[in-house]
Amino acid sequence: MPKAKSASTASPPSDGAALPVSYEEATQELDALVRRLESGEMPLDQLLSGYQRGAALLQLCRERLQSVEDQIKVLDEGSLKVWKAQ
Numbered sequence: 001m002p003k004a005k006s007a008s009t010a011s012p013p014s015d016g017a018a019l020p021v022s023y024e025e026a027t028q029e030l031d032a033l034v035r036r037l038e039s040g041e042m043p044l045d046q047l048l049s050g051y052q053r054g055a056a057l058l059q060l061c062r063e064r065l066q067s068v069e070d071q072i073k074v075l076d077e078g079s080l081k082v083w084k085a086q
Contacts, residue, residue, distance in 0.1 A: 017053070019056060019057065019060050020057075020060070023060075023061060023064040023065070026057050026060050026061050026064075027057075027061060029057055030054060030057040030058060030061065033050055033053060033054050033057070034054065036050065037050055037051070037054070
């Protein structure tokens with residue numbers, strides 16, 4: 001029986017470009033996209049697709065961060081602890 005996809009999983013953008021594999025790649029692409037959107041240099045017909053791509057990248061980043069936080073909770077026996085730099 002095939003596994004159902006989670007509703008929180010970011011869907012591929014409508015332009016067909018695959019989402020980045022790593023969190024770092026996603027944040028770099030998102031940063032570049034935000035700079036283009038804010039610069040006013042992006043043509044009007046690309047603004048909506050740029051916004052949709054940014055929303056998908058943001059969702060991917062949030063999911064990756066949540067996953068790491070969940071793993072830390074398991075390692076710390078169910079609670080997050082304050083990290084102190086040494």
